[in-house]
Amino acid sequence: MSLRNSARLRGAIGIALVAALAAVLTACGSGGAATSGGATLKWASSSFPKHWDPVVSGSGAQFRELALSYAALTRTDDQGRAVPDLAQSWDYNSAGDQVTFHLRPGLKFSDGEPVDAAAVQAAIERAKKQQNSALFGDLTSIKSVTANGLDVVVALTQVDHQIPQLLGERVLQVASPKAAQDPAKLDQNPVGAGPFVLTQLIPGTKAVFKKNPDYWDAANIHIDSVELTSAPDASTVVSGLQTGVYNFADITPSQADAAKKAGLDVFVQPGFNASNISLNINKAPFDNDKxxxxxxxxxxxxxxVDKLTFGYGSATDQPFPEGYIAYDPQSKNRYPYDPAKSRQLLAEAGYKPGDIKLDLVIPSADPAAEIVQSQLAAVGITVNIKVDKNWSTPFFAKDLTFSLYGTTGRDSALQTLTAHFGPNGPLNLSTPYEPAGFEDAVAKVRQTPLDAPDYPAVLQAATRVGLQSKALVFTYSSPNLFAKTKSISNLPGNPAHIDWTGVTISGR
Known part of the structure; x- marks a missing residue:
């Protein structure tokens, strides 16, 4: 099957896995809170967005909440594959360095502006150029975008078959270009073409939405309104679900058992979460390989796993879960637990017990840090845990020596690899270092169509090279957990995504 027909018929087949009350900002529409009655989703969110401009919010966990307002060129199905969203199909040229997305006709943003190629072009260019964009590093393969009616022609700097996976709702939630003329206003008043339209926002506290009748798949959205609330203290979430304050909530593994005992459904969402220890090999003592x-x-x-995930997590030595297309079986347990070997290596490096003293800088109190502290103390390394609320500035400037990080993964497995191991990867504390051979392995992945028979092997080989990195030590993975009342039907099990398509709420 040709690349053109493959993309048109199947999309791109890819991977197989409270704050101070402020002034109320009212969006275009009804201008008030949701009225009583109807199917209302009452969601207590632990990642209530600080930013509603997707360019500023970036591809972190808040993309799930922003997806209430925004749609993207593609979305992810239950197998992790890119499938049509605003784009009904796409095709590559024969060289693989240009992809054309064909938009659905007749769509419009919630402010009435048309969803056309010019709007998508503006969204990509803004993501690449806006000063406070958190997405520019994800779009390095895009050289230029041309708008031709409903056709978005994306010219690439290199052959890159990952683009349909990349330009989904993590990276390219498309905002109305008219609304985006004032990015500061958009940042607190989202205007998209997603399944819901904002009607009220209390920044940091609550957002209210109504169903968008103009959403392209509105016939399969059975929720009339959404009340998104910043989750209160974790100890009150389960009782809030029991009393009807919420009917859907983010929960932690420690809350899952209580939720089940309360008669609630616990939704275990598959995902690509991975936690790691970040080392800066440009700074002592990590400039010594031993x-x-x-x-x-x-x-x-x-x-x-035993102390933090309450049976829901797993040990991991890769950024992908075992069984996922990018997981490399050959690299399993490459660095096994061996404290005796650790002490020997430190001695060979010329360090006696107690010689190495490290500040482990983290953004907030984290029991994982205490585990790291204890395990390293056992081999003679002293760790001082230092909480810095402004941690992100030195981390992303690569000024820290030792830290912790956890990610929610990416829809493009290659993007996950480059973010962790690439010379400019945001999660690579040792920039510009990268493992030998990584760039070549990455290039080969980009050059391989997602439906090619050798794609899994090529992708796993890139994972194998990336895992030679001295900058990260992976520790454990825990899935995304949500509790819901039984009035809400089952959600699609799309990896890392919350998809409200087909979901119903009974007991109106």
Whole structure:
């Protein structure tokens, strides 16, 4: 089957897995809170967005909440594949360095502006150029975008068959270009073409939406309104679900058992979450390979699982879950727990117990940090846990020596790899370092169509090279967990995404 027909028929087949009350900002529409009655989703969110401009919010966990307002060129199905959203199909040229997305006709944003190629072009260019964009690093393969009616022609800097996976709702939620003329206003008043339209926003506290009758798949959206609330103290979420304050909530593994005992449904969403220890090999003592290897050998991943995930997580030594298309079986347990070897390596590096003293800088109190502290103390490394609320500035400037990080993964497996291991990867604390051979392995993945028979092997080979990185030590993975009342039907099990398509709420 040709690339053109393959994309048109199947999309791109890819991977197989409270704050101070402020002034109320009212969006175009009814201008008030949702009225009583109807099917109302009452969602207590632990990641209530600080930013509603998708360019500023970036591809972090808040994309799930922003997806209430916004749609993207593609979305992700239950197998993790890119499938049509605003774009009904796409095709590559024969060289693989240009892809054309064909938009659905007759669509419009919630402010009445048309969803056309010019709007998508503006969204991509804004993501690449806006000063406070959190997405520019994800779009390095895009050289230019041309708008031709409903056809978005994306010219690439290189052959890259990952683009349909990339331009989904994590990276390219499309805002109305008219609304985006004032990015500051858009940041607190989302205007998209998604399944719902904002009617009220209390920044940091609550957002209210009504169903968007002009959404392209409105016939399969059975929720009339959404009340999104910033989750209160974790201890009150389950009782809030029991009393009807909420009917859907983000929960932690420690809350799951209580939710089940309360008669609630616990939705275990598959995902690509992975936690790691970040090392900066440009700074001592991690400029010594033996010290890096000593830290690798000192880490008992199972302890993180046992103490932090309450049976819902798993030990991981890769950024992907086992069984996922990008998971490399050959690299399983490459760095096993071996504290005796760790102590030996430190001695070979010229360090006696207590010689190495490290600040572990993290953004907030985290029990994972205490586990790291304890495990490294066992091999003679002293760790001082330092909480810095402004942690993100030195981390992304690559000024820290030692830190922790956790990701929710990406829809493009290659994007996950480059974010972790690439020379400019945001999660690579050792920039510009990268493992030997990584760039070549990445290029080969980009050059391989997603439906090619050898794609899994090529992708896993890139994972294998990336895992040679001395900058990260992976520890454990925990799925996304949600509790819901039984009035809400089952949700599609799309990896890392919350999809409200087909979901019903009974007991109106």
């Amino acid at each position: 010290v890096v290897d000593a830290v690798r050998a000192a880490i008992n991943r199972q302890e993180f």
